[in-house]
Amino acid sequence: MPQLPFFVAIPLGAAFVLPLLGRRSGRVADLLANATLALLAALAVAALGEEGSFSVGGWEAPIGIRLHLDGLSSLMLLLINGIGALVGVYSVEFMKRYGSIARYHGLFLFMVAGMNGAVLAGDLFNLWVFIEIAGVASYALVAFGREAEDLEASFRYAVLGSLASTLILAGVVLVYAVTGRLDLAHVAVMLADIGRSGPLHFAVGLFVAGLALKAALAPFHAWLPDAHPAAPAPVSAMLSGVLIKAIGVYVIARLVFNVLGATPEILAALRWLGMLSMVVGGLLAVRQQDIKRLLAYSSIGQVGYVVVGLGLGTPLGLAGALFHLVNHAVCKSLLFLDAGAVERAAGTRDLGELGGLGPVIPVASRTSLLASLSIAGVPPFGGFWSKLLIVVACIEAGQLGIAIAAVVFSVVTLVYQLRMQRGCFDRPAPAAAAAVVPGTPPLMAAPMVTLAVFCVGMGLLAAPGLAQPLGIASAVAVLAKGVLGL
Amino acid sequence: MIFLLCLGLVAVGIYGVLAKTNVVKIVLSLLIVEHGVRLMLVVIGYRSQGVAPILAVGSDPAALSASAVDPLPQALVLTSIVIGLSVLALLVALCVRLYERYGTFDVTEMRRLRG
Numbered sequence: 001m002p003q004l005p006f007f008v009a010i011p012l013g014a015a016f017v018l019p020l021l022g023r024r025s026g027r028v029a030d031l032l033a034n035a036t037l038a039l040l041a042a043l044a045v046a047a048l049g050e051e052g053s054f055s056v057g058g059w060e061a062p063i064g065i066r067l068h069l070d071g072l073s074s075l076m077l078l079l080i081n082g083i084g085a086l087v088g089v090y091s092v093e094f095m096k097r098y099g100s101i102a103r104y105h106g107l108f109l110f111m112v113a114g115m116n117g118a119v120l121a122g123d124l125f126n127l128w129v130f131i132e133i134a135g136v137a138s139y140a141l142v143a144f145g146r147e148a149e150d151l152e153a154s155f156r157y158a159v160l161g162s163l164a165s166t167l168i169l170a171g172v173v174l175v176y177a178v179t180g181r182l183d184l185a186h187v188a189v190m191l192a193d194i195g196r197s198g199p200l201h202f203a204v205g206l207f208v209a210g211l212a213l214k215a216a217l218a219p220f221h222a223w224l225p226d227a228h229p230a231a232p233a234p235v236s237a238m239l240s241g242v243l244i245k246a247i248g249v250y251v252i253a254r255l256v257f258n259v260l261g262a263t264p265e266i267l268a269a270l271r272w273l274g275m276l277s278m279v280v281g282g283l284l285a286v287r288q289q290d291i292k293r294l295l296a297y298s299s300i301g302q303v304g305y306v307v308v309g310l311g312l313g314t315p316l317g318l319a320g321a322l323f324h325l326v327n328h329a330v331c332k333s334l335l336f337l338d339a340g341a342v343e344r345a346a347g348t349r350d351l352g353e354l355g356g357l358g359p360v361i362p363v364a365s366r367t368s369l370l371a372s373l374s375i376a377g378v379p380p381f382g383g384f385w386s387k388l389l390i391v392v393a394c395i396e397a398g399q400l401g402i403a404i405a406a407v408v409f410s411v412v413t414l415v416y417q418l419r420m421q422r423g424c425f426d427r428p429a430p431a432a433a434a435a436v437v438p439g440t441p442p443l444m445a446a447p448m449v450t451l452a453v454f455c456v457g458m459g460l461l462a463a464p465g466l467a468q469p470l471g472i473a474s475a476v477a478v479l480a481k482g483v484l485g486l
Numbered sequence: 487m488i489f490l491l492c493l494g495l496v497a498v499g500i501y502g503v504l505a506k507t508n509v510v511k512i513v514l515s516l517l518i519v520e521h522g523v524r525l526m527l528v529v530i531g532y533r534s535q536g537v538a539p540i541l542a543v544g545s546d547p548a549a550l551s552a553s554a555v556d557p558l559p560q561a562l563v564l565t566s567i568v569i570g571l572s573v574l575a576l577l578v579a580l581c582v583r584l585y586e587r588y589g590t591f592d593v594t595e596m597r598r599l600r601g
Contacts, residue, residue, distance in 0.1 A: 148587040
């Protein structure tokens, strides 16, 4: 498949050119970045349902480097580039007040290149390299506002993120020492031949700890509620909606199911991590005053659902997990864009000072309601079906305790989402409300409405039992097939 | 033996990241962790009395592969050092900015964020 390298090369090239061209005018940078992201989204749509490999430089694996596309990576590509393109449009208007727009777009495309590379990488080392690329860009984007809080959050995120990467690298090194291979399929085959040894178990532990840090699973979540709110709203949307999944959850799923083999111990560890995230994220979200912190804790909780579904290891659990991953990506990026609109209109993110914004920014108010209902699992939205699948899969696998917790924390999700909805939009404004900028510019409203349409549409698509919406079923098939062969 | 040194470096570094309060020392501890892992990576490709893995014109590939060190870990470690450098540059820039804002390198005095 000759188009695979373009998913990495196009954004990397554009990220390099942008700061050079954009010094003259921000408008050129806006146009170039959005054209690049739109092209990538079109490529991702075209790649849906395709399957194949690209050997870099014509060298075959295990000597050469491979990029590999299958059902799971094409689903992730669609999420990354689709949401990336919408967020890019939103950034044009939103990022005006931050200045240095060309550098922003450059870093953003750099991050997209890293994520695209991570989901396409066919070998362990390049997987690690792309995780690092996406990571470095995201550390810089979190600090983009240059306020004291942003710098502090970015520092904490960068230190923990690099520590996580180092653990992942150590895991890669151990796997190489044991098998002498780096290509995912070759590693899987070698491991099946030589069996599991002590160093390999240690490597699995390193992978799980490092990737849980990247995916912000409790108890490795401490950086996320600082980093995601500190970033500008479109960046938060991308970090919470896509990044923690592309370089966290996706990599966990790929390594555990396709390379290392889903042993009962690893699956149990995933269930525990997921369950703990569900509980910790849900409980801490309820008390937050800052709407973006609330959404960030909610992300921890919702990623917990996804990981619980993965940890069940049954086809139904995997289907629920991936479907919830897509739902959460769409809804949470929409909610962060809404939070950006609220911040822009009211000048604050504090629930104590917000209120009465419903008539002021009607687009944000309505789209946020749709996204909140979907993520909380109210029928007939997508979130209901994905949570239903996860709960049914839990019962089927005999995990009654997790099933009950999933239902309870679904209600908790509804509580905090409605608290935010009421605090921002529905109740009358407090007397001390800050200056209000009415209206949403069309370039900000369009991506929000598009994402809201997807939020609603996914529920309708999925209602008659997962009839291949967005290629989720083929992504599930990739994971359910077990370890790769040659 | 040398693997124990790697493990020691990683342990010392992780202790530093967790226990130190000075941002510069945290960054240095992070570097120690990374170097521990990189040392491990290089050691895996090592072979005593190995020769450089360069195939000269006319020499026998089988004889070379029997005596050469594994070149792959060396390539990997170079890549990882370059990536580490970019992260280090970013971290140091953040330290400088933090110092400008707070007038201190002490994380316990930077308390805008609740955990």
